[in-house]
Amino acid sequence: MFFPISDSHISPIYLAIVGFIIGVLGGFFGVGGSFIAGPALRAVGLDWNFAVGTDLAHIVGKSVVAAKRHRALGNVDLKLGLIMAVGTMGGAEVGAQLIQMLKRAGNVNSVVSLVSIAIYVSISSFMIWEAWRTLQYQKKRRPRTKVPGTASKQDESSFSHRTKAIQSIKIWPMVALPASGVQAISLWIIILVSFVGGLFSGFLGGGAGYIRMPMLVYVLGIPTHLAVGTDLFEIIISASYGTFSHAVKGNVDILIALVMHTGAAIGAQIGAISTQYFAGPKIRLAFVPLPLIGAAIVIYTLVTGHKL
Amino acid sequence: MARASVTKKEKTNTLKAFLVELAVYAVFVTAYFFLVLHYLSGWLQDLHLNHVRIYAMVTIILIIGQAVFLESVTTWLLRLLRGGRSE
Numbered sequence: 001m002f003f004p005i006s007d008s009h010i011s012p013i014y015l016a017i018v019g020f021i022i023g024v025l026g027g028f029f030g031v032g033g034s035f036i037a038g039p040a041l042r043a044v045g046l047d048w049n050f051a052v053g054t055d056l057a058h059i060v061g062k063s064v065v066a067a068k069r070h071r072a073l074g075n076v077d078l079k080l081g082l083i084m085a086v087g088t089m090g091g092a093e094v095g096a097q098l099i100q101m102l103k104r105a106g107n108v109n110s111v112v113s114l115v116s117i118a119i120y121v122s123i124s125s126f127m128i129w130e131a132w133r134t135l136q137y138q139k140k141r142r143p144r145t146k147v148p149g150t151a152s153k154q155d156e157s158s159f160s161h162r163t164k165a166i167q168s169i170k171i172w173p174m175v176a177l178p179a180s181g182v183q184a185i186s187l188w189i190i191i192l193v194s195f196v197g198g199l200f201s202g203f204l205g206g207g208a209g210y211i212r213m214p215m216l217v218y219v220l221g222i223p224t225h226l227a228v229g230t231d232l233f234e235i236i237i238s239a240s241y242g243t244f245s246h247a248v249k250g251n252v253d254i255l256i257a258l259v260m261h262t263g264a265a266i267g268a269q270i271g272a273i274s275t276q277y278f279a280g281p282k283i284r285l286a287f288v289p290l291p292l293i294g295a296a297i298v299i300y301t302l303v304t305g306h307k308l
Numbered sequence: 309m310a311r312a313s314v315t316k317k318e319k320t321n322t323l324k325a326f327l328v329e330l331a332v333y334a335v336f337v338t339a340y341f342f343l344v345l346h347y348l349s350g351w352l353q354d355l356h357l358n359h360v361r362i363y364a365m366v367t368i369i370l371i372i373g374q375a376v377f378l379e380s381v382t383t384w385l386l387r388l389l390r391g392g393r394s395e
Contacts, residue, residue, distance in 0.1 A: 004350075254371065
């Protein structure tokens with residue numbers, strides 16, 4: 001099928017299948033999935049600038065479907081999502097400026113690659129350790145629930161003592177997040193978390209759900225199911241901003257994004273509904289390969305010199 | 309025993325619902341390729357080349373509009389199929 005905006009020929013079935021896979025991952029883990037979509041679009045010959053911009057447009061659509069489904073399941077904290085959107089956009093701008101600075105210095109590729117590998121591997125290692133410890137603790141304490149669909153949203157984490165210490169930092173203004181079960185937390189901590197997420201989004205590309213979702217759980221103390229849903233809601237706002245910015249620069253082929261989204265829409269619903277059947281620590285443990293895939297892609301790019 | 313049979317029934321209903329969703333999407337996608345993309349591609353290409361700001365706004369409207377439409381249609385179908393329950 002010919003897509004005149006990007007002047008490319010791509011099979012619509014291929015696009016729908018890629019969209020479906022990313023949709024399932026996004027609905028289940030609350031990530032944008034750009035670490036798969038970018039290389040998948042590049043693999044069929046789409047220019048890098050179109051791959052990035054079109055992927056963002058597709059992320060908006062997929063996140064709308066998944067967030068709506070999560071909202072129906074009670075997994076979205078709208079107040080938290082709206083506060084985070086502010087910090088994310090600020091962080092994304094600073095991240096983009098950092099990239100420009102490194103470009104001028106002439107070492108953008110090596111710095112970004114090494115930083116991203118370190119971040120991806122650190123997140124995965126920490127999550128393996130934490131989720132495994134929590135699961136072991138739960139196993140010792142009580143028998144497992146066997147009935148499907150009864151996985152509790154009352155989350156547990158072996159890192160919760162640190163999260164409580166973070167929540168007890170009293171820097172005015174304090175905000176309550178009743179939907180997430182957080183009685184009071186400093187607004188600045190929420191802004192800081194979203195700013196860091198935005199910074200990585202602007203610096204490394206994509207929605208940066210791989211760092212924002214763990215931070216929501218471990219730093220803010222949001223239950224995993226709500227972290228997934230709220231992250232998706234927040235991605236709608238930040239990815240829309242990114243899409244507009246890229247579209248103005250001529251980097252979005254909306255026709256490709258719309259075709260990809262037909263597959264992503266089903267996948268996102270399947271992913272979102274599936275979270276009901278898994279407890280928080282299991283979702284976090286299953287999340288571990290995602291940053292590692294990102295790290296593998298960056299290492300491949302560094303070693304071979306080919307950008308996927 | 310009763311719980312197991314309820315679970316089995318729920319699984320069958322979920323599978324049935326997803327098959328209906330897939331069928332709806334298949335029809336939608338086919339119609340999409342022949343109608344929307346065919347008629348919109350020329351107009352969108354013109355916007356992309358000559359009016360980038362309008363193109364950027366149309367991009368956001370189209371992707372969100374499609375997402376809301378698809379989600380609403382399937383939620384309605386799921387409710388219909390499960391006799392008033394969406395989940």
